[in-house]
Amino acid sequence: MFRYFLQQSVLYSFLKIFIGEITLKLYFKKIHLHGLENVPYSKPVILASNHPNSFMDALIIKAAVPKPVYSLVRSDVFNTPFKMWLLGKMNMMPIYRIQEGADKLNKNEEVFKKCYRMLGENKIIIIFSEGICVSERRLRKLKKGTSRIVFGAEESTNFEMDLKVVCVGLSYEKPDQFRSEVHIRFAPPINVQEYKALYEKNVAIATNELTKKIESTIAKQMVIIENKETDILVSNIEEIYKKQLLVEFKVSKNSPISDFDVTEGIAKAVNHFYKKDADTLMKLDEDLKGYVKQLAKMGVRDHVVRDKKTSYFVDVILIVLGFPFYLFGLINNYTPYILPYMLAKKTVRKVEFFASINYGAGFFLFLIFYSLQISIVGLIFGKTILLYYTILLPLSAWFAHSLTVFMKKTKGKMALASFTKNNPNEAKALFELREKLIAELESYKKEYVNLFPCR
Numbered sequence: 001m002f003r004y005f006l007q008q009s010v011l012y013s014f015l016k017i018f019i020g021e022i023t024l025k026l027y028f029k030k031i032h033l034h035g036l037e038n039v040p041y042s043k044p045v046i047l048a049s050n051h052p053n054s055f056m057d058a059l060i061i062k063a064a065v066p067k068p069v070y071s072l073v074r075s076d077v078f079n080t081p082f083k084m085w086l087l088g089k090m091n092m093m094p095i096y097r098i099q100e101g102a103d104k105l106n107k108n109e110e111v112f113k114k115c116y117r118m119l120g121e122n123k124i125i126i127i128f129s130e131g132i133c134v135s136e137r138r139l140r141k142l143k144k145g146t147s148r149i150v151f152g153a154e155e156s157t158n159f160e161m162d163l164k165v166v167c168v169g170l171s172y173e174k175p176d177q178f179r180s181e182v183h184i185r186f187a188p189p190i191n192v193q194e195y196k197a198l199y200e201k202n203v204a205i206a207t208n209e210l211t212k213k214i215e216s217t218i219a220k221q222m223v224i225i226e227n228k229e230t231d232i233l234v235s236n237i238e239e240i241y242k243k244q245l246l247v248e249f250k251v252s253k254n255s256p257i258s259d260f261d262v263t264e265g266i267a268k269a270v271n272h273f274y275k276k277d278a279d280t281l282m283k284l285d286e287d288l289k290g291y292v293k294q295l296a297k298m299g300v301r302d303h304v305v306r307d308k309k310t311s312y313f314v315d316v317i318l319i320v321l322g323f324p325f326y327l328f329g330l331i332n333n334y335t336p337y338i339l340p341y342m343l344a345k346k347t348v349r350k351v352e353f354f355a356s357i358n359y360g361a362g363f364f365l366f367l368i369f370y371s372l373q374i375s376i377v378g379l380i381f382g383k384t385i386l387l388y389y390t391i392l393l394p395l396s397a398w399f400a401h402s403l404t405v406f407m408k409k410t411k412g413k414m415a416l417a418s419f420t421k422n423n424p425n426e427a428k429a430l431f432e433l434r435e436k437l438i439a440e441l442e443s444y445k446k447e448y449v450n451l452f453p454c455r
Contacts, residue, residue, distance in 0.1 A: 020063030035186035051128035055356035135352035169221025310417035329400030
């Protein structure tokens with residue numbers, strides 16, 4: 001949709017391409033996008049989303065939607081002239097909360113009026129309707145602010161705006177980890193015109209009803225774990241059992257069952273069995289934790305035990321052959337890669353801000369380091385070497401990371417081979433424990449599928 005790039009600033013267009021098509025796809029292992037066709041580009045739209053991962057949420061939604069998207073961001077982020085300029089160029093507007101001072105809340109009236117004007121021009125605005133950022137696979141009770149803005153916008157045109165609310169669900173596999181996966185799901189639009197009669201009759205009831213509708217619709221687009229006590233249980237089931245389910249249900253790009261459906265099914269099954277018999281389910285939780293802890297002590301991931309592949313001769317040869325290019329990539333990319341991670345680890349106290357700091361700092365550091373490195377190489381070696389170096393720089397970063405992952409897998413094979421050789425009885429017990437856990441999970445799956453057949 002090239003025509004939408006003509007509707008935005010040069011900087012926004014550049015950042016959209018650079019962030020959406022390059023850096024986010026490098027940062028995440030996979031971005032699962034569903035329902036984008038539900039966004040009506042010819043209408044004014046409010047995207048009402050959950051908010052599990054701070055600044056990253058707005059970036060990932062804006063990258064997904066071809067048309068320019070605006071967002072409301074907590075005002076304390078606009079704390080320097082540079083941030084005010086940059087965030088403004090990225091179509092972000094400040095929203096004032098009670099935490100920033102009650103005296104500033106009156107500024108929101110002007111912000112809302114600006115939103116009404118923008119919606120009147122068929123623009124798209126994101127609102128994170130929970131009103132707070134919390135990294136949980138749960139949806140917090142929504143604030144009424146989204147519905148008030150929706151009705152305020154319609155009222156400003158006597159309900160002739162034909163505003164649509166598209167609910168968005170964001171589900172991160174591991175929100176604080178580099179090269180994890182994320183699901184972005186857009187629901188069919190809510191037609192605000194349907195609430196006109198109720199709004200004219202009773203504003204409070206209409207606001208409550210629309211808020212409930214938005215809340216239930218967002219929830220349907222998310223992976224919801226109802227009980228905090230089962231968060232780790234779901235993660236551990238995903239770690240050792242999801243791959244098997246993906247193969248069993250033949251999940252592929254064009255299959256009727258998606259990766260999201262499998263993840264959602266795991267969460268729903270855990271929710272169901274926790275209500276039915278929490279004590280038995282939490283016994284499985286303890287067994288899984290014990291198994292995962294034992295693997296961590298050995299330095300092994302479950303996929304190594306699952307595959308039972310302890311031969312690593314070919315792996316070592318491939319590592320030796322690839323090591324020179326790996327070293328080139330490591331030398332040229334390690335500093336801008338590790339510094340943002342160290343910064344995030346040292347300064348971030350809440351998991352929901354880790355990815356944003358790590359990604360944001362990395363974004364700028366890679367730009368700075370690459371610019372300096374390319375300039376120095378160009379000055380010393382000339383244009384021909386500069387061209388090769390510029391091409392090799394990002395390729396070597398990808399190769400270095402890929403080989404690092406491969407080396408970790410090889411190290412896991414070596415650790416398992418050593419453990420199996422030196423502790424045959426304990427290794428046998430480990431394999432039997434995994435088989436027992438899989439059998440138990442299979443039993444739960446069969447019972448759940450009989451009760452709730454796959455669609």
